[in-house]
Amino acid sequence: MAIEKVDLTKVKPYGDTLNDGMMQTAFTLPIPYGDEAKEAARILAKKMGLEDPEVVHYSDLGVGYTFFVLYGKCQHTVDFSKIEVPKVEVDSMDKYGVEDYIKENVKREITVIGACTGTDAHTVGIDAIMNMKGFDGHYGLERYVGINAINMGSQVPNEELVAKAIELDADAILVSQIVTQKDVHIPNLTELVELLEAEGLRDNVVLTCGGPRISHELAKELGYDAGFGTGSFANDVATFIVTEMVERKLV
Amino acid sequence: MELVDLVHQKCKIVSIIGMAKNAGKTVTLNRIIEDSYDRDINLGITSTGRDGERIDVLTNTEKPAIYAFEGNIIATTTGSIEISDATIEIIEITDYRSPMGKIVLGRVIDGGYIEIAGPQTIKEMKVISDRILQLGADLVLVDGSINRIAVADPNITDGAVLATGAVLSRSMDKVIEETLHQKTLLGLPEVEEDLKGILIDNTRDISIIDKDFNINRLNIKTSINSGKVIADNIDENSKYVFMTGSLVTKTLKDITEYSKLYKDVTIVVPDGTKIFVGPKDWLKFKKKGVKIKVLNTINVIAITLNPYSPLGYYFNPEEFKEKMSNYIKDLPVFDVMI
Ligand code: B12
Numbered sequence: 001m002a003i004e005k006v007d008l009t010k011v012k013p014y015g016d017t018l019n020d021g022m023m024q025t026a027f028t029l030p031i032p033y034g035d036e037a038k039e040a041a042r043i044l045a046k047k048m049g050l051e052d053p054e055v056v057h058y059s060d061l062g063v064g065y066t067f068f069v070l071y072g073k074c075q076h077t078v079d080f081s082k083i084e085v086p087k088v089e090v091d092s093m094d095k096y097g098v099e100d101y102i103k104e105n106v107k108r109e110i111t112v113i114g115a116c117t118g119t120d121a122h123t124v125g126i127d128a129i130m131n132m133k134g135f136d137g138h139y140g141l142e143r144y145v146g147i148n149a150i151n152m153g154s155q156v157p158n159e160e161l162v163a164k165a166i167e168l169d170a171d172a173i174l175v176s177q178i179v180t181q182k183d184v185h186i187p188n189l190t191e192l193v194e195l196l197e198a199e200g201l202r203d204n205v206v207l208t209c210g211g212p213r214i215s216h217e218l219a220k221e222l223g224y225d226a227g228f229g230t231g232s233f234a235n236d237v238a239t240f241i242v243t244e245m246v247e248r249k250l251v
Numbered sequence: 252m253e254l255v256d257l258v259h260q261k262c263k264i265v266s267i268i269g270m271a272k273n274a275g276k277t278v279t280l281n282r283i284i285e286d287s288y289d290r291d292i293n294l295g296i297t298s299t300g301r302d303g304e305r306i307d308v309l310t311n312t313e314k315p316a317i318y319a320f321e322g323n324i325i326a327t328t329t330g331s332i333e334i335s336d337a338t339i340e341i342i343e344i345t346d347y348r349s350p351m352g353k354i355v356l357g358r359v360i361d362g363g364y365i366e367i368a369g370p371q372t373i374k375e376m377k378v379i380s381d382r383i384l385q386l387g388a389d390l391v392l393v394d395g396s397i398n399r400i401a402v403a404d405p406n407i408t409d410g411a412v413l414a415t416g417a418v419l420s421r422s423m424d425k426v427i428e429e430t431l432h433q434k435t436l437l438g439l440p441e442v443e444e445d446l447k448g449i450l451i452d453n454t455r456d457i458s459i460i461d462k463d464f465n466i467n468r469l470n471i472k473t474s475i476n477s478g479k480v481i482a483d484n485i486d487e488n489s490k491y492v493f494m495t496g497s498l499v500t501k502t503l504k505d506i507t508e509y510s511k512l513y514k515d516v517t518i519v520v521p522d523g524t525k526i527f528v529g530p531k532d533w534l535k536f537k538k539k540g541v542k543i544k545v546l547n548t549i550n551v552i553a554i555t556l557n558p559y560s561p562l563g564y565y566f567n568p569e570e571f572k573e574k575m576s577n578y579i580k581d582l583p584v585f586d587v588m589i
Pocket of ligand 1: 180
């Protein structure tokens with residue numbers, strides 16, 4: 001097989017030959033199943049910028065709605081070499097590094113409270129960070145010496161989380177938000193910041209959030225100290241928390 | 252009178268807070284910046300969020316950039332300075348941290364587009380705003396972010412402009428209801444001067460105060476989940492319940508459920524930003540005879556409207572403005588999109 005070199009300044013979808021631009025897209029239209037619906041989907045795909053769009057599958061969803069799968073050629077490219085995604089600017093220590101750092105610089109046990117808040121019932125993300133057994137070979141915070149980790153689980157109301165933080169005099173709060181439909185995570189996350197400010201607690205805690213659609217830039221807007229996306233591990237957030245505590249003199 | 256004149260007359264540090272993202276805060280900010288330039292008012296500019304970035308991280312829509320003029324003092328992050336067009340002389344790198352780098356104070360040497368992303372907490376915001384005034388700004392604009400309003404606390408900023416818009420709901424009535432509610436909370440009346448003095452000087456605890464101003468300090472760290480404890484401490488002589496932090500719906504509900512005397516007391520909270528009760532519940536509690544006052548009323552200077560929603564619908568601008576003005580008679584209402 002000949003290996004062609006990819007031009008990283010002009011990246012395009014790959015179908016079966018490099019740069020053919022082939023892609024698949026799927027959507028539902030609120031119109032009844034039939035030839036007219038199929039044509040509508042094709043026109044729409046064309047308007048989306050797909051060249052030679054083809055409806056390869058469509059089915060009747062009932063109630064006058066139709067579901068489509070289309071193939072087409074994407075005409076756009078991205079310059080991969082120019083992409084920069086702001087990330088938390090710490091080289092993460094491993095578990096033992098964090099434990100030593102706590103012993104040397106914090107000199108006491110720290111309390112970390114985690115929860116998946118609001119109506120969100122996804123526990124896997126926050127468990128991956130907090131639970132003893134951890135995730136993908138990285139132990140969770142519960143196993144760290146020097147960290148008292150409390151995982152409140154999912155669907156935790158913001159006020160319960162704040163009450164717990166006050167009760168335990170928490171050093172850090174970890175919030176997980178997985179469901180982002182209609183941007184429900186946004187007002188839910190800002191409500192927590194506002195409650196912490198109202199309780200006079202905001203300056204005393206390291207406040208972080210995480211989830212597949214959480215970025216560092218979004219964290220800035222939300223008023224959080226950091227945001228962690230997909231592929232984060234316990235030691236990443238632990239490193240952030242302990243160094244932030246020392247920098248902000250919260251030890 | 253233009254918005255900038257009202258703001259400049261009444262405040263040194265003003266917050267521009269919004270009911271939601273895309274309610275028009277940045278447009279309002281830009282309007283004040285432009286008009287300040289025309290009037291030779293030297294501005295300080297900062298933000299609780301991140302403003303002036305060309306693409307909104309949430310909706311991927313184009314956002315209005317912010318143009319800063321020569322002489323303006325700005326507080327933003329190290330990361331934002333790098334991507335700004337304006338030439339900025341860095342005056343000071345502070346110890347305050349944000350996800351986008353440390354907070355920096357700078358003076359605009361050559362006007363241009365800037366990204367503004369200031370301190371993360373309201374206490375830090377106060378220190379930074381005072382510093383900007385010291386550095387020679389006549390007026391500091393603190394742009395809020397999303398629906399965060401904590402900076403409107405009168406201990407932090409001395410006036411607020413409230414931005415609202417079609418983005419809140421497809422129903423104009425709902426937008427008006429929510430805006431009116433927010434305005435009511437921000438503008439809640441202050442307690443009498445003598446009581447105010449006593450509360451500020453004598454208690455940092457959640458307390459019950461009787462008619463002779465005797466203070467019963469309750470041994471609780473927060474009112475959250477403590478409505479029953481508070482209710483149990485209200486007796487025939489009680490006149491005020493003083494909350495030091497937040498007031499949430501459940502606390503109010505518990506107080507009204509567990510005490511028959513709740514109508515005889517006035518609940519006092521620091522200011523309207525500490526109240527977390529929605530419009531419907533608020534009206535219910537009012538009907539039940541709950542009385543709430545504040546230590547500090549927020550000086551709301553004006554309401555600004557954005558009749559357009561990025562979701563693709565919009566209100567008739569004249570109708571929106573007229574209806575809003577009918578409900579909010581005591582404040583000027585500006586449509587910032589015209
Ligand atoms: C498992 C799952 C469920 C399970 C959850 C079980 C449980 N106990 O968690 C069940 C079946 C209950 C479920 C329900 C629903 N789900 Co679901 N679910 C998933 C699924 C398949 C996997 C999620 C997961 O576990 N990922 C693995 C973890 C490890 O990854 P992670 O969450 O991203 O976490 C990592 C990072 O993000 C980060 N992180 C996360 N949180 C935090 C917090 C901090 C502080 C830090 C530092 C880091 C951090 O670290 C983690 C490790 O690296 C996803 C699809 C997918 N493949 O992603 C859909 C998905 C998340 N679900 C979805 C939806 C819509 C739902 C429902 C609304 C469906 C419905 N209509 O009823 C309900 C919601 C119920 C509710 N009220 O929340 C959508 C969400 C769409 C959106 N963007 O809003 C997804 C994306 C599926 C889809 N494509 O539509 N779901």
